[in-house]
Amino acid sequence: MRENGTSLRQNGAGPRQNGAGARQKSARSAPQCRGARCGYSIPGIWLLSGRRPGAGAGAPGSAVTPVTPVTTVAPPGVGLVGLYWTLAGPVQVKTGREWSLFDFQDRCEEAARAGFRGIGLWHADLEHVLVTRTLGEMKQILAGNGLEYLELEFLTDWFIDSGDGRRRAADARRRLLLEASGVLDAHHIKVGNLTGTPCAAGKITEEFAGLCAEAAQHTAAKIVYEFMPFDANVRSVAQALAVVAGAGADNGGIAIDTWHLGKLRIPPGDLGQIPPRFLSWIELSDGQVADMPDLSDETLNHRRLPGEGELGVDRYVAAGQDLGYEGPWGVEVLSAELRNLPMGEMYRRAYQATAAQFRPGPATPAGCGASTREGA
Numbered sequence: 001m002r003e004n005g006t007s008l009r010q011n012g013a014g015p016r017q018n019g020a021g022a023r024q025k026s027a028r029s030a031p032q033c034r035g036a037r038c039g040y041s042i043p044g045i046w047l048l049s050g051r052r053p054g055a056g057a058g059a060p061g062s063a064v065t066p067v068t069p070v071t072t073v074a075p076p077g078v079g080l081v082g083l084y085w086t087l088a089g090p091v092q093v094k095t096g097r098e099w100s101l102f103d104f105q106d107r108c109e110e111a112a113r114a115g116f117r118g119i120g121l122w123h124a125d126l127e128h129v130l131v132t133r134t135l136g137e138m139k140q141i142l143a144g145n146g147l148e149y150l151e152l153e154f155l156t157d158w159f160i161d162s163g164d165g166r167r168r169a170a171d172a173r174r175r176l177l178l179e180a181s182g183v184l185d186a187h188h189i190k191v192g193n194l195t196g197t198p199c200a201a202g203k204i205t206e207e208f209a210g211l212c213a214e215a216a217q218h219t220a221a222k223i224v225y226e227f228m229p230f231d232a233n234v235r236s237v238a239q240a241l242a243v244v245a246g247a248g249a250d251n252g253g254i255a256i257d258t259w260h261l262g263k264l265r266i267p268p269g270d271l272g273q274i275p276p277r278f279l280s281w282i283e284l285s286d287g288q289v290a291d292m293p294d295l296s297d298e299t300l301n302h303r304r305l306p307g308e309g310e311l312g313v314d315r316y317v318a319a320g321q322d323l324g325y326e327g328p329w330g331v332e333v334l335s336a337e338l339r340n341l342p343m344g345e346m347y348r349r350a351y352q353a354t355a356a357q358f359r360p361g362p363a364t365p366a367g368c369g370a371s372t373r374e375g376a
Helices: 104-114 123-129 135-144 165-184 201-216 237-247 258-263 268-273 295-301 313-322 343-355
Strands: 080-082 118-122 149-155 188-192 222-226 252-257 279-284 329-331
Touching: 080 343, 104 118, 104 135, 104 343, 118 123, 123 149, 123 165, 135 165, 149 165, 165 188, 165 201, 188 201, 188 252, 188 279, 201 222, 201 237, 201 252, 222 237, 222 279, 237 252, 237 268, 252 258, 258 279, 258 295, 258 313, 268 313, 279 313, 329 343
Parallel strands: 080 118, 080 329, 118 149, 149 188, 188 222, 222 252, 252 279, 279 329
Antiparallel strands: none
């Protein structure tokens, strides 16, 4: 496939071999990949509205306050996926460089070492990695480290009218993610409405159906709709279900993020509204219940590791398990403090804190409120 005269590099030699001595966890010398250089336009993203109307203010707390984990290993059958913003390191979310300074192979190796069974990639980072590696090489690196799950994100503006410039940019990103998903055997592609663009419910449902139909021609990955406080159209379980069920696509589903559910005041019990066939993806992060004065800043920089906040992440986990969710679980913690830790510590803490939310015994009843775990 070509876009602006440039093709995605899919094949090539196997993954690069390590040289003598330990490789540094640092940026490659390759230049930043931007826009037409990679064959894809990169639209503006994360135009968040700041504080939600009527939201209360809360005092900022430490994003990753150390706790003694209940367990450091996920129970058998539970696969944890370290998502992009959790493992990317010191990126500039929304404000600048969003691709990781950590080499792709280093990330894969460190994620596997920490216990993760998959990772996530943000579209800008994917473009940057493709400056120096082919999709074929990336696939070999993932497989060589036993990483069986991959998330690709994020597609927004996919429902805007085709004549709009934002839609043209979204279509370029769409092609990138679909082709990469087909080569890399992604578990899912995450879509939503990051920019908060208003749109009629029927139009969103129709466009989601079309997106799923196109995706099915390229990849076995699910197309998962992530609803969030910044979405002008879909802000509840019922609204998300109306879009996904209305589209009627076998490869379409709902993505659940415990941070967004907590901020939308959606209790774990409400997940029971989702038929199991539409519960396609669950990702975990924690935080405080009360909103900070700047909700955008809180979302991008002040989330907490699962179990280290007030959202009762273990109850959401129990609710998902009670519904029969058997897929992998993502870990998405956007935290300024976390992303500036040493790489190994960052990955270990993210894995261990999340693994502690899973109990090998009977699931905790899905209630509302903070965790009842001792010390939470």
